[in-house]
Amino acid sequence: MLTIRLAAIFVLTSIACRAQDSIRVRSAAEDLERVRELVAVGAAPRHQLELAEEKLQEAKQAQSLDTLLFSQVKIEELTESQAKEMVEAATGFVDREKLRLDQALKMVENGLRPKHSLEPFEDNLTRANHTLGLAKSRASLVQELVAIVMAEKEAAEHPAEPETPKGPKPVFEKFDGKMAFSTAELKQVMLAYEKRFSSPLPISARGETAVHKALGYDHRGRVDVGLKPDGEQGLWLRHYLEVAKIPYFAFRKWVPGQATAPHIHIGPPSTRLVAD
């Protein structure tokens, strides 16, 4: 019976502990395995198992944050599910620090600890909240990219409605240009924009991104700029592209039921990636 149990533990630990895991995760997984064995033979209380599981979860969340938030990985390299994992990991830290502060507070209220002993717990909670803020703002950039890709997907599937003189402007407009767009031209656009507006061109996606790839779109050689097509900057950019005969798509407001995100896509339309 014990052999079967130990075999099961080995499988579980192998799944939990992958080759790319950090030392902290590996050591927490090993600890969990050890505690599980002790609990199985009645040599340790069940409560120890919960603590070891909690420690492994904390180590995994720390690893997620190290990999996805603190390692300077580019937004273009993050997928939607990684963004979700990052926010969940940061939320886990906030919840844990809140609980620790609550427990410490109870001890202070019961006169078991001095009031100033709360300071490190409060500092940890502040840090965890700060990390959660960073994770959320990074995840919102990924969400913006998802909305941009979905808008382009819908545009590719549904041809533009003709513009009517009195009606609203179409959801998207395209300018065919010469159907080619080079890196040198992008540099010129960026320089001209910066000279005109004293701020960098707000590029949301440059070339292929993990989000495009995950949603099956080839965005190589294309650039998305987070500008409203009818705002001052958007109109300037469109005029510049038309004069330079650079193709673009201008995406307007959000429309109910459609994931349109206002932006200007420079270059030919994205094509569907062909599965290997």
Ligand SMILES: [Zn+2]
């Ligand atoms: Zn695009």
